[in-house]
Amino acid sequence: MSRTPAKRRRPEARPEEILDAALAVFTENGFAAARVEDIAARAGLSKGAIYLYFSSKDAMLNALVERSAGALASASERLVASGGAADPEAAYRAVLTMILTTMTDQNVSAAPRLVLAEAQRFPELAAHYRAHVIDTGRRTMRALLEAGVAKGVFRPVEAEAAMRAFAGPVIAHMLLTTVFQAEDDPDTDPADMAGAIADIVLNGLKPREGQEI
Amino acid sequence: MSRTPAKRRRPEARPEEILDAALAVFTENGFAAARVEDIAARAGLSKGAIYLYFSSKDAMLNALVERSAGALASASERLVASGGAADPEAAYRAVLTMILTTMTDQNVSAAPRLVLAEAQRFPELAAHYRAHVIDTGRRTMRALLEAGVAKGVFRPVEAEAAMRAFAGPVIAHMLLTTVFQAEDDPDTDPADMAGAIADIVLNGLKPREGQEI
Amino acid sequence: MSRTPAKRRRPEARPEEILDAALAVFTENGFAAARVEDIAARAGLSKGAIYLYFSSKDAMLNALVERSAGALASASERLVASGGAADPEAAYRAVLTMILTTMTDQNVSAAPRLVLAEAQRFPELAAHYRAHVIDTGRRTMRALLEAGVAKGVFRPVEAEAAMRAFAGPVIAHMLLTTVFQAEDDPDTDPADMAGAIADIVLNGLKPREGQEI
Amino acid sequence: MSRTPAKRRRPEARPEEILDAALAVFTENGFAAARVEDIAARAGLSKGAIYLYFSSKDAMLNALVERSAGALASASERLVASGGAADPEAAYRAVLTMILTTMTDQNVSAAPRLVLAEAQRFPELAAHYRAHVIDTGRRTMRALLEAGVAKGVFRPVEAEAAMRAFAGPVIAHMLLTTVFQAEDDPDTDPADMAGAIADIVLNGLKPREGQEI
DNA sequence: TATGAATGAGACTTCATTCAT
DNA sequence: CATGAATGAAGTCTCATTCAT
Numbered sequence A, B, C, D: 001m002s003r004t005p006a007k008r009r010r011p012e013a014r015p016e017e018i019l020d021a022a023l024a025v026f027t028e029n030g031f032a033a034a035r036v037e038d039i040a041a042r043a044g045l046s047k048g049a050i051y052l053y054f055s056s057k058d059a060m061l062n063a064l065v066e067r068s069a070g071a072l073a074s075a076s077e078r079l080v081a082s083g084g085a086a087d088p089e090a091a092y093r094a095v096l097t098m099i100l101t102t103m104t105d106q107n108v109s110a111a112p113r114l115v116l117a118e119a120q121r122f123p124e125l126a127a128h129y130r131a132h133v134i135d136t137g138r139r140t141m142r143a144l145l146e147a148g149v150a151k152g153v154f155r156p157v158e159a160e161a162a163m164r165a166f167a168g169p170v171i172a173h174m175l176l177t178t179v180f181q182a183e184d185d186p187d188t189d190p191a192d193m194a195g196a197i198a199d200i201v202l203n204g205l206k207p208r209e210g211q212e213i
Numbered sequence E: 001t002a003t004g005a006a007t008g009a010g011a012c013t014t015c016a017t018t019c020a021t
Numbered sequence F: 001c002a003t004g005a006a007t008g009a010a011g012t013c014t015c016a017t018t019c020a021t
Helices: A011-029 A036-043 A047-053 A057-081 A088-104 A106-118 A123-151 A159-177 A190-205 B014-029 B036-042 B047-053 B057-081 B088-104 B106-118 B123-151 B159-177 B190-205 C011-029 C036-042 C047-053 C057-081 C088-104 C106-118 C123-151 C159-177 C190-205 D014-029 D036-042 D047-053 D057-081 D088-103 D106-118 D123-151 D159-177 D190-205
Strands: none
Touching: A011 A036, A011 A047, A011 A057, A011 A106, A036 A047, A057 A106, A057 A123, A088 A106, A088 A123, A088 A159, A088 A190, A106 A123, A106 A159, A106 B106, A123 A159, A159 A190, A159 B159, A159 B190, A190 B159, A190 B190, B014 B036, B014 B047, B014 B057, B014 B106, B036 B047, B057 B106, B057 B123, B088 B106, B088 B123, B088 B159, B088 B190, B106 B123, B106 B159, B123 B159, B159 B190, C011 C036, C011 C047, C011 C057, C011 C106, C036 C047, C057 C106, C057 C123, C088 C106, C088 C123, C088 C159, C088 C190, C106 C123, C106 C159, C106 D106, C123 C159, C159 C190, C159 D159, C159 D190, C190 D159, C190 D190, D014 D036, D014 D047, D014 D057, D014 D106, D036 D047, D057 D106, D057 D123, D088 D106, D088 D123, D088 D159, D088 D190, D106 D123, D106 D159, D123 D159, D159 D190
């Protein structure tokens, strides 16, 4: 008459697991339409247990975004450090390839997409992302650009425009391969796509003879 | 078994007015969190009156997206037509300037941003936008690109990559100036930004001597 | 540029037409779920016009029931008058045949069924029907019974029981052939059914030899 | 994004309690006009709790009717079994007395009355009752009748007519003592009434000398 | 008289959150 | 720590009723 042992839980990683579940449910249904109960079920917990780890649904969203922002920011920071100065062109290609490859993965792009979707409704969230992700990215690119100009491989261009030229294609690619993906879309290899985009953008930054600016 | 009444006249443009109100409320709060009553209030109507024009909240979203998609698609189509073939570079500059200028207006960018936000949750909506806006844009760009290659002012580049290079900066700019806008952000002139971006991208498409592909 | 003439209306009978429409819609959907707009449509009028003739939905129900009650009561009263005294047995057979034949018609039974359905919710309505229809019926039957007893063709039986024995089968038949009718139910001829029922009930009222009460 | 709480224990008989409450409210106001909140209040629960047990208001009505149909059908079946064959006349008297006694209780007659009221609007509901209650009753009566004919105590009469003669008075009595009851109505003892009705109906079924059919 | 746009109360249903166990 | 029954606020949608035309 004894019960089955049943799986023991590893309670240390609980919050992380919950956030994973929350991210999945949020991206699928949108934050407002996501039900805490679904998140709980996905995390293998009961509704009530969620509140032992997070004080509210909002708190989960915040934690999620912060986690994502932190990851992206530190990734970005690692990039500047890792010898971008030595060969800015190669660095840019590497960065682009890496980002496009990662972002093509639905799981990785989920958090940024979630931010995109909810930013309007939660300004603090947008602000956080802006402060951590966007500004870090901006610094990264600016550094890359300055290094390139210093080495003579890039023309001196307006930094904000360069930033849009750099980051825009990444966002476009992410959207086209996730939210706006059609079933019959041929899925291009992210690395190839990164290469092709880099060809255009880097070429666009090259100094042209007989050109002042 | 009794209620209270009220009055008002019907400017037969009601549906449009309601959609305008809906767009505003949806972008502000997100679709799920938007209350029909708020939309009604903004449209100067009572809750119930909304349902004389739209059968449901969902129907409003659909109508909204269709209206926006139609507008964008026809704008895009007009572009191909209007002598892009004659001077693809000038055409690209014109297009970019136009789009950036319009999209900087919160009211114009509202619908596309709404689609971005809700696409995940409403796949049919994403499909509609994809079929009408994205595919039309794709055709437009491809035509521009081919014209340029034919004239020898563009290198032959991978069309999908070019599309990301073309459209990406626009999206990036829109996001940076709307959702991720900080108060202390200097607001750059859209035309200047368009010019700067065009410099980079067009330069990136120029044939370079001693270059095969 | 002239408009078509369109059918002129006969405005005198309006209220009656509206009541007919109301009866149809009420029986179909129940009073609460019936929509004034549907009644109006059925009557060939606009929603608002209904209120020119009836002050409320409730008023229509009342008028309806009163009309039906009046008809039934006067029919019942005519019965007593029409020489029931001469041959009570024949009179009972005639009455039963008549009622069963009429009640088998969905349109005729509609009002009584409506009363049955709504009586609980509208006590005044039930009271009205009771005072006009049921009590008149009760008097009719009592007269029939007394005439029969006087002539020696009926035993003296408890009047209330006789009333249930008389009226009950009619109600049962009405319910079985309307609300509880199955498609594959053979539809018996009302006159035959009336005859068969009369056989049983009249036989039940006959004096039996060696029987005191 | 926040609510208030409360508590209570679950007597695991919740569904039954809710159905009892629902039956009361439905019969009082009719299904359409009944408010879930009132049902909840009568069951000692909050509005929301109802939906933990029933998925909708409709579901409650269905459950209610099924519960009632089951009870009536099994009661009816028990009757056939319990030696109706031995003495059909006594059996009929017993059945009639029992039913009239039970049905005079407002609580017992509530469900059938509800079905009567809503049958038109919910055909599946009528069909369910017909299949389970009416058909079972029909079989019961037919068995009783055949047993009586076999024993020579009943004349062979048309079964459908007999059914109406049997069941009709019960329905009539139920309606007269519930929905159409006047305050000043003397309330007759159900057993007496059953006896008086049985006298008439059974007498009506007796074979009469010099009678072929 | 007749229309039908408009109102707004109201009802069902959902779901974040709490707390007794 | 965990559960899940319970609460109740809130939101969508319906529809009786009114009134400007």
